[in-house]
Amino acid sequence: MFESDLCPAEELKDERGILKQKRDRTCISSVISKQFLFIKQAKTFSDAQVYCRQFHGDLASVEDTADFSRLQAVVSGVTDPGVWIGLKRGELHWIWSLSDRAFYREGEAEYRRWKAGQLDNAGGHENCGALDSNGEFWDVPCTNQFPFICYDGNVPQRYVYVSAGKSWSDAQTLCRQTHTDLVSVRNLDENQQLQNLVHGTPVFIGLYKDAFRWTDNSSSMIRHWSVGEPDGSGACVLHSLSNTWSDENCDQTRPFICEDGVKMQILRMKLRSGQNMDDPVMKVSVVQKIQQKLMSLGMPTDAKLQWRVQSDGEIFLPLEKDMNSQK
Template identity: 35%
Template sequence: MEKVLLFICTASALCVVSSLPARQYHFVYDPKNWTEAQSYCRDMFTDLATIDNMEDVETLNNMADLDSYKYRAWIGLYNNVSSWSWSMSDSGFYKDNETQLRNWAYNQPDNFQGRECCVVMVANGEWSDVPCSLPFPSVCADVKGQEVTFTYVTEEMTFPEAQSYCRANHTDLACIRNMAENQKIHKLIPAGQSTWIGLFRDCWKWVDGSNSSFTYWNTDEPGGADQYCAAAYFAASGKWADWTCEWKRASICYSAPVLKQVVRVKLKRSSFLDLDDAAVQEDLLKQLKQKLKNQGVKTSIKLSWRTQNDGKIFHNDKEQDKF
């Protein structure tokens, strides 16, 4: 299909719909478990609520009317307890199923108080989940092809600090593919010492994929090993608490407001394409969308043609003069 040169002018012919970054919140007072609430929000709106800042918190506090449900409502924050992965993500380093090796100590991982998202090797060579903010020595790895050597680092650091140190001075934190490597690392560690290895998981995250780092936990929250879903607690100014996901709660959904704009598009064509052909119109929309992206439009954009009063979409310049 031949391309048509496009020029965007003001007036009316093309309908442009772009999503704004702001959110509109919606309280749903019919009690649901977290999974049911998520499905309902995605069906009726955009998703369970993401909360970015104190302005959002104040908005929700002013909207809440939750006397019947003990002031609690699900939000889109959850603890991804099954997302264990290794710090070194290069798939070429691992053979089949080697990323799945686990050597947990008895009753581990237990996600104690809902805050344990990183892993140490304990005194007997087994593994335990602990809070990432605790200070421990670490074991770094130097990788050359399939060969790996391990280095014990005595300085106590948090998990993010240890990970950064190993990546700056070696290859990465130690990622263990088999029990032979586990034994090599165990021999490096002083008796009775717990030490960082490179296993960790996503802790609390937003279900819509938002990377917002804002938190507003209530005192001593999160605090439950089996409480993987978060609710806003409006008896405490909307602060968050973790709860068992199967409990029935009210919920908060959000939707993104939509801005509609109408602009006129002037086309200069190099051949006699049939502009009434649906395939030609679809190709033009693709070109226009790419032009808008190239001009720095970053929001989600939906384009559609607007039919004029005479039932047509396009008119040549001479026809247009008659309107």
């Protein structure tokens, strides 16, 4: 264990605000670094996955924009029109159109407020999400013509209501062209703000069913489909020279991209803080400060820092509890 001057002091005060004591807490975080490798030998998707798992970690998964930039770099100069990555069709699951994981605090990408009786998939084609005037989610056909709400991260007024009815796909295209993306609903506060914009007809939000999953079980929502893709040509995904993706027959033999097994370093430190360390904003702030410090000490700039959640669901442990657990 080591003490970190990056951790603010936690002070316990009496009812008059007079300092009584400082209490130490411990936190655990991990540094994750990923490397991509281009394998020139052509294999089917299944054989490529076996190769990657035997000699590296798995087929490549893309968790953020830094990963995508590394993927682009590793295929630079490759002449083959497409290479396998670790995305494959599986069971349908709900994800957000705005895919940057940094946009979501812990648990926010999984926020849902379904209306009772919804998720019924009436007709078998209700693959897009809508929000009603009560702030509840509906599963509806993507071809419905609904108003919609865009999110714009570059202006103070983040939410843009568009009254013109469009299909979910056309709404997504317009939001991405003129703003940032279709809106994500990350928590109850945002849910209530967006509810106030809905009058009568439900509106499309950025929630939709996706049929693809990463073979390394990454929860990444990033998708870089070519226009018109996925078109049902196959269950496995190729990364093309244009840096876009398409679904193809898994039995094709193509080169592929492996990722090295995740290299993890556990950092255990003592924090002293007067703030509520269970506050998601505080968690993000502390991670950023630790990352800046470690980078100044030589940590790779593409390494990722994340909290390690304990078996009881907690991240931080009071020092006394932590000391007892080590006896």
